[in-house]
Amino acid sequence: MKKLSIIYLFVFMIIGCKSTSVTNTKLDNKTERMLKGNWTITAVNFAGSEYLKVNSFNIEDSNCFIGSNWSFISNNNEGEMALNNPSTDCKDFSSPITWYVNKDRNFVLKIINNHKAKDVNSGYILRLNNVTENSFELIDKINVAGxxxxITYSFQRK
Known part of the structure; x- marks a missing residue:
């Protein structure tokens, strides 16, 4: 009986210590299907944007993302993003991405950029907001003077 109690205690501890990491939660497949398709970022907004520059996703100034094109494929959680605004001083950039939406409305993004997805150990967790058939927002956290x-990225369907 004592061995059985120890086994139950061990099983209880394993279940009780289950990870609640953002990357380990269940997927929101319905929302992922809503995001399937081609999108453009129409605006990037944050407090102090008229005075400050923010390097978004460690790629380029946040204003360079206005007009960027994004594609999301929901059945394999892959896609692509591309900055290509010829009217600005921004550099061109494109990369495959992997992404998913979890049940907590977090949008988890990896920018692959000439690597295999399994070799990319970093990414971004953004909050998904105001999802409609033709628009949605991704909200990231930035550090401004401590x-x-x-910072809100507004997407419109193409």
Whole structure:
């Protein structure tokens, strides 16, 4: 009986210590299907944007993402993003991406950029907001003078 109690205690501890990491939660397949397709970022907003520059996704200034094109494939959680605004001083950039939406409405993004997805160990967790058939927002957290602020990327369906 004592061995059985120890086994139950061990099983209880394993179940009780289950990870609640953002990357380990269940997927929101319905929302992922809503995002399937081609999108353009129409605006990037954050407090102090008229005075500050933010390097988005460690790629380029946040304003360079306005007009960028994104494609999301929901059945394999892959896609592509491309910055190609010829009217600005921004560099061109494109990369395959992997992405998914979890049940907590977090959008988890990896920018692959000439690597295999399994070799990319870093990514971004953004909050998904205001999802409709033709628009949605991704909200990231940035540090501005020691304070955490939101930066909002507004997407429109192409």
């Amino acid at each position: 304070q955490t602020k939101d």
